Amino acid sequence: xxxxxxxxxxxxxxxxxxxxxxxxxxxxxxxxxxxxxxxxxxxxxxxxxxxxxxxxxxxxxxxxxxxxxxxxxxxxxxxxxxxxxxxxxxxxxxxxxxxxxxxxxxxxxxxxxxxxxxxxxxxxxxxxxxxxxxxxxxxxxxxxxxxxxxxxxxxxxxxxxxxxxxxxxxxxxxxxxxxxxxxxxxxxxxxxxxxxxxxxxxxxxxxxxxxxxxxxxxxxxxxxxxxxxxxxxxxxxxxxxxxxxxxxxxxxxxxxxxxxxxxxxxxxxxxxxxxxxxxxxxxxxxxxxxxxxxxxxxxxxxxxxxxxxxxxxxxxxxxxxxxxxxxxxxxxxxxxxxxxxxxxxxxxxxxxxxxxxxxxxxxxxxxxxx
Ligand code: NAD
Ligand code: AHE
Ligand code: ZN
Numbered sequence: 001x002x003x004x005x006x007x008x009x010x011x012x013x014x015x016x017x018x019x020x021x022x023x024x025x026x027x028x029x030x031x032x033x034x035x036x037x038x039x040x041x042x043x044x045x046x047x048x049x050x051x052x053x054x055x056x057x058x059x060x061x062x063x064x065x066x067x068x069x070x071x072x073x074x075x076x077x078x079x080x081x082x083x084x085x086x087x088x089x090x091x092x093x094x095x096x097x098x099x100x101x102x103x104x105x106x107x108x109x110x111x112x113x114x115x116x117x118x119x120x121x122x123x124x125x126x127x128x129x130x131x132x133x134x135x136x137x138x139x140x141x142x143x144x145x146x147x148x149x150x151x152x153x154x155x156x157x158x159x160x161x162x163x164x165x166x167x168x169x170x171x172x173x174x175x176x177x178x179x180x181x182x183x184x185x186x187x188x189x190x191x192x193x194x195x196x197x198x199x200x201x202x203x204x205x206x207x208x209x210x211x212x213x214x215x216x217x218x219x220x221x222x223x224x225x226x227x228x229x230x231x232x233x234x235x236x237x238x239x240x241x242x243x244x245x246x247x248x249x250x251x252x253x254x255x256x257x258x259x260x261x262x263x264x265x266x267x268x269x270x271x272x273x274x275x276x277x278x279x280x281x282x283x284x285x286x287x288x289x290x291x292x293x294x295x296x297x298x299x300x301x302x303x304x305x306x307x308x309x310x311x312x313x314x315x316x317x318x319x320x321x322x323x324x325x326x327x328x329x330x331x332x333x334x335x336x337x338x339x340x341x342x343x344x345x346x347x348x349x350x351x352x353x354x355x356x357x358x359x360x361x362x363x364x365x366x367x368x369x370x
Contacts, residue, residue: 004370005125005142006351007132009057011049014352015141020059020132022144023124025072030152032084035161036369037140038063038342039354040169040197042290045266046135047355050292055116058133059125062088064140065155065165075149077321083157085168085328087320088113088136090151104180104319109148113137119148140168141351143370153324159331162345162367163338166197167327169315170365171338173288174201174264175327176316178209182260182286186210189254192232193274194264195223196358197365198288200230200341202262207231208335213254217246220361229340243269250277261285268295275299281307288313342367 003022006015025031040063046054068082078084092098092108109119116133117123124146125132125139139145155164174197178184190206192199195218206214207230216223216232224235234253241249250273251257257279263271266289275285276299285308287297297310304310318324330336344366346354354366 001144003142003144004348005059006348007057007127008047008060011047011054011056015060017349018127020142021126022142022146025070025146026118026120027073028075028149029072029118030068030075030078030147030149031070031144032066032086032147032152033069033144034064034066034140034142034370036065036165036367037061038166038168038170039351039358039366039368041266041358042169044355044358045290045292052293053114055133058116058135059139059142060135061140061142062086062136062138063165063169064138065161065168068152069144077149078152078154083155083159085153085155085164085324086138086140086145086147087151087153087324088138088169089315089318089320090137090148091319091321092150098319104315104317106150108150109137118146141348141368143348150321153321155325155328156332159328162369163342164328164331165367166338166342166365167324167331170197171201171336172318172324172327173313173316174198175205175208175336176318176323177262177286177288177313178202178205180317181311181313182262182284184209184211184260187212188259189213189215191215191217191250191254191258191261191274191277192264193217193262193270194289195227195232196264197341199262199264200227200364202264202288203227203230203232204336215250215253215258217250222361226340226364230337247273247276254279256280257283259283263287263289265289266291268297271297272299275308275310276303278308283307284309284311286311286313341365345369
């Protein structure tokens with residue numbers, strides 16, 4: 001079938017809206033009509049050329065929601081007409097990772113997904129016979145996409161696509177990192193570096209679980225007001241503090257350091273600050289931000305010897321088919337706020353504006369509709 005997609009032909013180039021050929025679903029696959037998709041910083045990261053797994057030409061996008069329009073042979077968990085969210089972290093429920101409660105990192109299709117291909121090693125997208133790569137197993141910057149069944153979370157039908165698409169990455173990543181990865185407890189002091197589409201969801205997750213201090217750190221003072229609305233209790237304007245003084249400032253502010261810190265920027269210097277502002281003896285820092293090819297983190301081992309813990313979180317530690325429908329319920333029950341984080345809604349024809357808004361710090365999340 002012919003579909004409308006924003007194609008990334010090469011790193012650094014603007015996306016171009018084109019008519020693309022999409023093959024129907026094969027065995028174990030689902031054809032989803034994408035109604036809305038968020039634009040995450042990870043899409044910009046891959047488009048920039050810094051992603052070691054970035055492949056071009058491709059159709060980016062991994063934060064979508066839509067309707068099942070067809071299923072391939074053997075698909076049993078969703079049917080035509082179901083509403084669904086694509087999962088870049090699938091849930092096969094059979095691999096060693098899925099069978100462990102310690103991780104959400106299903107490995108059933110990870111290698112082909114990282115090669116921009118469906119599990120059978122081929123692509124469903126092409127233009128004039130030239131193959132396009134899939135992206136993060138989702139490619140939601142297309143009005144139709146094909147997904148493996150294990151990468152489809154069925155959701156309730158009364159949930160608005162242009163809001164719950166954000167649960168496909170940002171909301172689940174931020175709230176899940178607090179609940180599933182860090183397991184923040186009531187009364188804990190939390191420090192969040194980067195108050196964008198992910199960090200603000202960490203803040204609302206920390207408020208949900210009853211954290212005490214919720215300190216937000218950003219270079220953009222324009223983030224203070226919205227972060228306060230989501231639960232931030234103290235703001236640190238990193239643009240006004242010399243880099244070497246930032247960690248002592250936060251340790252002092254929190255009375256000894258954070259019980260939990262979260263890096264939601266993707267900057268290895270910030271990752272070090274986030275670790276070193278943790279409380280001696282027990283403070284845990286969670287890396288959420290994605291850093292470019294060749295970048296490495298460092299700290300003095302003494303930081304870990306003296307009890308700080310460094311860990312990371314992908315998709316908020318959520319097992320997608322199990323947890324995404326629950327997070328949709330939280331939104332519908334008004335336990336979490338998504339609406340106020342979606343600052344811009346654009347038709348797909350203007351998708352490049354979504355990247356500009358992000359780079360200029362003007363948006364929290366832009367949702368693109370088809
Ligand atoms: P964003 O652009 O919306 O927000 C980034 C924020 O960081 C902005 O507010 C910006 O002003 C702030 N910032 C930049 N430099 C800073 C610095 N030196 N100190 C403090 N703040 C700084 O991006 P986002 O969509 O929230 O994504 C954040 C990061 O999380 C990206 O690296 C993205 O790739 C990653 N991410 C990871 C996962 C995961 O599963 N691990 C999921 C989604 C996104
Ligand atoms: N491809 C990159 C890594 C990118 C990355 O870390 N992706 C996160 C999700 S970001 C969503 O916005 C993730 O889930 N990682 C786990 C995984 O298996 O990809 C690289 O460095 O190669
Ligand atoms: Zn994302």
